Amino acid sequence: MRIAIMGAGSLGTILGAYISKAGYAIDLIDPYKEHVDALNKEGARIIGTVNFTQPVHAITPDEMEGVYDLIIYMAKQTYNDTAIPQIKAHIDENSTVCVCQNGIPEYAVSEAVGVEKVVGAPVGWGATFQGPGCSALTTDEGRLNFTLGSLEGEVNERVLKTKKILECMGEVVVSENLISLRWTKLLMNATFSGLSTALGTTFGGVLDDDVAMKLILKIGKECLDVAAEKGITLEPYEGYDFYQAFKRGDEKTNQESIKLIREIWKPHYKLTASMAQDLINGRKCEIYDINGIVCKAGKECGIPTPVNERVVKIVAGIQDGIYEYSKNNMEFFKDLV
The missing domain is CATH 3.40.50.720 (NAD(P)-binding Rossmann-like Domain)
Incomplete structure (x- = not known):
């Protein structure tokens, strides 16, 4: 072969x-x-x-x-x-x-x-x-x-x-059910790849930041809401249920979700997103094919995706030289926490 x-x-x-x-x-x-x-x-x-x-x-x-x-x-x-x-x-x-x-x-x-x-x-x-x-x-x-x-x-x-x-x-x-698998992976990329790139850090840098983890929870929930409106049920990842991991509610519920998210992503602690690697090396990245897909699908079915949209704006801005690849970019997300 x-x-x-x-x-x-x-x-x-x-x-x-x-x-x-x-x-x-x-x-x-x-x-x-x-x-x-x-x-x-x-x-x-x-x-x-x-x-x-x-x-x-x-x-x-x-x-x-x-x-x-x-x-x-x-x-x-x-x-x-x-x-x-x-x-x-x-x-x-x-x-x-x-x-x-x-x-x-x-x-x-x-x-x-x-x-x-x-x-x-x-x-x-x-x-x-x-x-x-x-x-x-x-x-x-x-x-x-x-x-x-x-x-x-x-x-x-x-x-x-x-x-x-x-x-x-x-x-x-x-x-x-390949499309359900794809939406599972899309959520994984939109959350940690998207936000870590926007914040100029690694997956570990996000995992260690309590404010960033609140944004992660919101990004993931937006993905789930869009998928649900499109009639797509996400497949589990390594036995983990993302509907449980990205469940939002009162402060206790949110903290329990964040604890589970940290457990799921701990093995990827050292990872630098491929989008970030592209930006660091002066190449175009896939932001429009990751968080951008969530935003596009959200607009098509009437589901708001404000945090994903902000990630797209900041990462695209880094790519276009408007913003720096920096941890200081958290200031652009404060109104969404």
């Missing part, structure tokens, strides 16, 4: 290393030539909660040849206009495209390649790109997981084929 990862950045480098380590031949595809050269010369160096170096085969997109049986799509959605046509040129009617991006990305990919070829796999672990050839895993190895499903809901041969490959790295939970 010919396998490739399109977008060998922080996550793709690590997943590619694990799949290679399991004995599969896989192409790690990325436009960053210096990174590709380092991977081929020195192997994929994986640090953080693990420490190993794995020989891998990496190429740039212009070096792609032939047809792949499975392409794992991990490039940011900001690169869709370039990456999706490159994928489409190297698949056929029997190929599978596994979408591991943030947000609700399967629709854009399926419009280009066909819904029957697409499976989605929200990623349940984090990573930070360290430089050419090196990425840091920020989630404990025992907590590495994916969820997996098809847009059509069926657990078909493509889902099972992809599951076997992803299991090279961690647990894969198969579901017949």
Whole structure:
């Protein structure tokens, strides 16, 4: 089976290393030539909660040849206009495209390649790109997981084929309700990725801040309210019920929710959001594909999303040079606490 990862950045480098380590031949595809050269010369160096170096085969997109049986799509959605046509040129009617991006990305990919070829796999672990050839895993190895499903809901041969490959790295939970899984992951990203980026800090920086945690609770509840209006019930995450974790009420109820949220996100304490990594390195981030999706859906169904909207405003402002990437940005949220 010919396998490739399109977008060998922080996550793709690590997943590619694990799949290679399991004995599969896989192409790690990325436009960053210096990174590709380092991977081929020195192997994929994986640090953080693990420490190993794995020989891998990496190429740039212009070096792609032939047809792949499975392409794992991990490039940011900001690169869709370039990456999706490159994928489409190297698949056929029997190929599978596994979408591991943030947000609700399967629709854009399926419009280009066909819904029957697409499976989605929200990623349940984090990573930070360290430089050419090196990425840091920020989630404990025992907590590495994916969820997996098809847009059509069926657990078909493509889902099972992809599951076997992803299991090279961690647990894969198969579901017949991919969109519910996606909204679960969207809530996870909108809360900690969105707010930590807006506040110029890590997940741990948010977890340690009582005021920030009140905002986290509100962001998550907005996500649940929008999903409910759209008729979507979120799937549990690692056995945790987000309807319990993001329940709002009196002060006692809110504090109990915040305590549970801290428990759920503690394994990701060291994580710097990929959006923040993009901004730090002068790249556009996926804010409109994460918190922006919640805001858009809220407007469509008449559900207010004021905290998500503020996150979008601040992160987009950092991206556009209006605001700084700074912990001082908390002042822009004081009226929403």
